[in-house]
Amino acid sequence: MKRLPTALNSHPLVSREIHWLTAAFLFAAAPHLLRMPLWISGLVAGIAAMRLLQLRLRFALPRKWLLALVAVAAAGGILLQYRTLFGRDAGVSMLVIMLALKLLETHTRRDGMLLGFLGCFLLVTNFLHSQTIPTALYMLICAWFLLATLIGLQYTGTWPGWRHQIQRAGVLMVQAVPLMAVLFLLFPRVQGPLWGLPQDAYAGLTGLSDNMSPGSLNNLILSYDVAFRAEFKDGRTPEAKDLYWRGPVLWDYDGRTWTAPRLTQSTEDLPAGGDLEYTVTLEPHNKRWLFALEFPGQKPPRAIATRDMQLLSFTPVRSRLRYEMTSAIGAAYGADDDRMVLARSLRLPADSNPRAAAFAAELRNRHREDRDLVSAVLTLFRNENFVYTLTPPLLGQHPVDEFLFDTRRGFCEHYASAFTVLMRAAGIPARVVTGYQGGEVNPVGGYILVRQADAHAWVEVWLENAGWVRVDPTAAVSPARVERGIASALPRSDPLPMFVRGDFAMLQRMRLTWDSITYSWNQWVLGYNPERQRRFLSHLGFSEAGWQTLSVVLVVFAGMAVLIGAGLALRDLRGVRRDPAKLAYDRFCRKLSRRGVPRGAAEGPRVFASRAARQRPDLAAAINDITTLYVGLRYAGDSGTAEALQQLERRIRAFKP
C-alpha cells in the first residue's frame, strides 16, 4: 500500500471537515455523555463548542502544555469519581475526554483521520452498556456518519456535497455486508462475551438476592426489566397456578431477614417424570441461580442441583444464558431428609416475635396433625382481615408479630415470612422459597415472559411421608395473585410499572410484538454462541470443526465475500454502473419480450419502438411515450432530472402489455 504523500497528510483541514469531525464525535459519544457525571459531559460539550467557535472567531487554540494539564486534571477527576482509571465507566470517560481534547489539536488531514478512527473505537464501547436493537441501529447510523466524515477528508479538489459523502459511505457499508455476515457467522466464538467485561459492568443488574427482609421484594416488583423468557415445547404452557419458578431457598432467620445458606449440598437425585420440556433464556443477573419450574427434572450444563432443588450455575450469570430444561410439576421430594436438615428448618432466633410463638403453641394444642395446622393458618389468612398490598406499613422490632396481629397489610414476603415463623414455632420444618410466579404469555412470539415484577416468595413445609410440600400463603390471601398475575391482585392505587396492568390493548399488543422481536434478536444475534455456531457449521458440512477448520472456512468465505465486493466495485470503475433509466428501460423491454416482442441487443430504442408499435398497435402510444422519456434521459442529457426518471419509472410500472 502506498502511503499518502506527506504533503497530503499534512494538508490543513477546512472548516467543513472540522464541523463534520466534531459532529461525528459528539454523535458517537452522545449515549456515553448522557450516562456520565455532569462535569464530564459538560467538559466535553464545552471543548466541542470551543472548537466550533474557534472556526468562526479564529482565536488561538490552547497550547499543548495546557491541553496536557487539562488531561491530567481530568484523569484526576475521574480517579476521584470512580476510584480507578480502569474499568468500563472510568475507561470510557477517559477515552471520551481524550478524544474531545484531540479535537482541539486536530489541524491536518492526518489528525482528522486519526480522530475518525478513534471515533469508531469509541462507538464500539457503547456496546459495553447496551446491546439492544435500538442501540445497534443507532451505532449503525453513527458508523455511517463517521465513514462519511472519513470520506469527506479525502477530497482534494472541489467538494461534491454532503449527499455524495453520505451516499458513498452508504455504498461502502452495503459492500461490507457480505464480509460482515461471514465474520459474524464464522469468526470463532468464545463462551461468554468476546472480551471480559470489567467488574463494574454488572453493577446495575437487578434480580433476586440471597436474602429477604420486609420490603426487599418491593423494589423488584417496581422493575419492568425482563428476568427471563421461557419457550415451552409444542406450546404446552402450564396453567398459571403451576408457574412457580424456583430461585433462592432461604433457610435462616434472624428475626427480621431470611438468608440462604452459603454452602449447599449438591445432589444428582432429581425428581423423575420431568416431561414438561422448555427452554429458558435468562437475562444476566450476576448471581448463580438458574430458574426452573418446580421441580427441575434435570440440570443445565455447567451447573449443579442442590438438595433443596435449586439450580446453581458454576459462575455468576453475566451474559444472557440459554438452557434447555425439563420439569416435573408437583413432584414430591425430600421425604427421607435427615434430622440435621430438618433441624435447620426449625430454628428460630430466641426472644423474637413472642406473640407469634405463643400463637403457634396455641395452634399446636388445637391441631395434633401437621396438615390440620397448616390449613388452619391458611384459613386464618383467608378469613381474617388480611390485605395484600405493595405498600404495607413499616414494621418494627418484631415484624411477624406486628404483621400478624396489628397491621395485617403485607406483601408476599410478609406472608411467607409470617407463615414460616408460625410453622417453625409450631414444630413443623419450613423454609422460604423465592423466585418468580406466573409470567406473561406472549402470543406473538409464543413464549412466556417473566419480569422482575413477577418476583414472589412462598413457603415449603416438610410433612411426614410427603416430604417438602409447597404452601403459598399469598394465594390464600389473594388467589388472584397466583391465577391472574400481580396486576389484578394489587389495589389499583398501588404503584406498578407502566403497562404491567395492561390498560391499553393497542399498546399492549405493540409491546408484545416488540418483545418478541427482542427475543429473536437475543436468540439469533446476541445468543449466537459456540454451541449455535457449531450447529450452523455442521449444517454446512463441517461437523466437529476445530478452530483450525474454522479459520480456514473463515478465510475462504471472507475471501469470497471480499471478491464479490471487489467485483461489484470494479464493475463500478469500468463505468458499467447501471443507469436507473436504463434499468427501468430493461424492465420495459422484458415486459414486451414476454409478450413476444423481444428487443435485439443491438436494436436502438427508436427502431425498437417503431417495430414494437407495428407489432402491437394497441400499445403504440405507451411505447412511444416511454421511449421518448427514456431517450431523453439517457441520450439527450437535458431532462436528466429526478422527475423525468420518476415519470419514466411510473409509466413503466403502469405498462401492462
Add this chain to the structure above:
Amino acid sequence: MSSQLNAVAEQINGIILGKAHQIRLAIACLLARGHLLIEDVPGVGKTTLAHAIATSLGLRFQRIQFTSDLLPADILGISVYNRDTGGFEFHPGPVFTNVVLADEVNRATPRAQSALLEAMEENQVTIEGETRQLPVPFFVIATQNPSYQIGTFPLPESQLDRFLMRIELGYPDAEAERALLNGDNRRDMLQRLQPRLDAGGLAALQLEVQQVHASAALLDYLQALVNTTRRSPAFAHGLSPRASLALLQGARAWAYMDDRRHVLPEDIQAVLPAVVAHRLSPASETAGTSGTALATQLLEEVAIP
C-alpha cells in the same frame, strides 16, 4: 432537417434518382466537415452526385480528372515566369476552391494522390517552399473505381482513413432507372441547378452540428463498437481514434439532419457502414468478406449498453 438542407437534399434527389440514403450520407459527411469518397463502377452517377452537391450548397467547384500521368503541379498549381514583371507568378491549381471533385482518384500515381491528400489533411498546400491556405470550407469529394478494375493504384489504408465516409451508389432499381431514361439529360439538369445554401450558411450549420449532445451512454456504445474491432480476431486491425471521432461526427450530423440535438445509437448505426467500411479489412484474406460485411457484422454483434 432544416429547410435549407431539405431543399439541398430534394434538389439532389431530383437528379440522382432512388439514392436518398446515400445522398443523405453525403450531406451528413460534409456537415461533419469530412471528405467523401464515392466508390463504384463507372457510369452510376458519381461525378453527377459530386457536382450536384457542390452546386446545391452554393460552393465553388473544380474538377480534377485523375489519370496515370497526372502530376502534383496539375493539382496544386505552378509558378510561371512572367516576362513583364521579371518574376515568377503563382498560378493556383484546381485545388484552390471549396469543393474539389477528384475523379477516379485511384487512377493517378501515388505521387499525385499524395499531393491531394496533404491538402485534405492540412487544409493548406505547400508549393515551392511556400505554404498557402486553402479556402474555407474545403471539401474533397473523390470518386474511385473498384480496385479490381484495370489501371488502378489502390489508395493505401493511411490515406483511406482521411475520408470520413465512403459511400457506394450501386445500380439504380428498375423504377429509378426508368425514370432516368424518361427524364431530361442530366448534364442539362446540372446546368439548371440553383444554389440552396452558401459557404456562410454551411459554416453555421457545421457549427450547430458540433453542438449536438452525445451522452455518456452513447459514447459507451461507440467505444464498445470501436473496442470490438480492436479485440475481435475477425478484424485485421482495429479502428483508429480518428475513426472514432469520424463516427461521432458523422452520427452528430445524422442526428442533426433528423432535427435532433442529441445523438442516438440509431444515428451511429446509420452512419457506421459508411464511416468504417473502408477502414476495416478482414483478418484472413481468404475469408473474402468486404469491409461493408464486417461493418454489418459489427453492428449485429455489439449490444447497445
